[in-house]
Amino acid sequence: MSVIMFVPFCLIKKGLIPQLTFTFNTSMCILGHIEVSSMERTKFILAITVAAVVIAGIVAYELLPHSKPELKIATAGSLLPPFTDLNGNFSSDRGVNIDYIAKGSVAIYRDLLELGKEYEIIALADVSLVKDLYNKGIVVAYSKFVTNAIVLAYTQNSKYASEINKENWYEIIMRADVKVGFSNPNMDPCGYRALAVMALASQYYNVDIFERIVENNTNIKMETSGNNIDIIVPETLDVNTNKLIIRDKSADLEALLQSGELDYAFLYRSTAKDLGFKYIELPSEINLGDNKFNENYARITIKLLGGKHIVKIKTIVYGIGITKYGINNNYVRKFIEFVYSEKGLEILRSHGFNVLNPSFETKGDFPWLKEISIQM
Secondary structure, eight states, rough: OOEEOOOOOHHHTSSSSSSOBBBOOTEEEEEOOOOOBBBBHHHHEEEEEEEHHHHHHHHHHSOOOOOEEEEEEEEEEGGGHHHHHHHHHHHHHOOOEEEEEEEOOOHHHHHHHOOOOOOOOOESHHHHHHHHHHHTSEEEEEEEEEEEEEEEOOOOOOOOTOOOTTTTTTHTTTTTTEEEEEEOOOOOOOHHHHHHHHOOOOOOOTTTIIIIIIIBSSSSSSEEEEEEEEOOSSHHHHHBTTTEEEEGGGGGGHHHHHTTSSSSSEHHHHHHHHHOOOEOOOOOTSOOOOOOGGGHHHHHEEEGGGTEEEEHHHHHHEEEEEEEGGTTOHHHHHHHHHHHHHHHHHHHHHTTTOOOOOOESSSSSOOHHHHHHHOO
């Protein structure tokens, strides 16, 4: 009897299959180089079958790509540049595959709350969103993260770019031939903060800025009661695109500014700086970036989705959190530690963010988070 089975020579060469010698009467089985004799036919076939299974497993292991450990991260769109750098450095150093998405913070909030997305680490542009997820049991540890401010971004090709300055910016954007943009308030905190800035600016300059830019061109409305302001954002927005351009997240406005389809956009300072846009620094009383004026900012309440979600405007503070889905992933701890390492802090600051001293609120045993706070 003669039985022949071929084994990939590369496996023998790698030393994965030993070169063994047996005898089997006058028959030969070639397994790289294996000679077998003096074995009952049934036992021999069984042995060959087992060997084939083992070899198939080895071949599969050697030839198929091995999956890396995975880490799922979601951040605000404005954090895309620094987190692209953070993710790249962390992934290359530790061999972990990062499943990363950047989008509107409200959209991420709703992903977790309504759609059951299993992000393990989140960093949102409003710490109150992270705190709310913490109170609802989805986030198990969170802290204030970084600060920012709203600016008015533009390019050298924007209409009246040579005229605009800190004193007349609101007059320029109210002109009929100027297109202004901000992100969707129902999807992105930068959008509802832009509304707050225009409402505050209306009172600061005693000019009907909000009415002429927002109310006259959308179905978004502002109501005042004494010193307080309520802004009502319907679930479905109706926009006059001849004057206003609204996109789901602030990052979506960048290409429109670059192409000239948009003249001016309310963006985070970090975004404008990161992308090299020109920008007007707005007064601290209205830019939401100075904690000294937090009481003034807090006069504004935004009613999103027609009142389904209420936001009290405060100084811009981002939040970072660990969700219940990341509790058992050791790479979650390693990534958070990397963010607050010397290299991580350098990356965040290089993109225009001021990093706050972490002080994590936790549910469960996270002593290592307290250590990060102490080391800062």
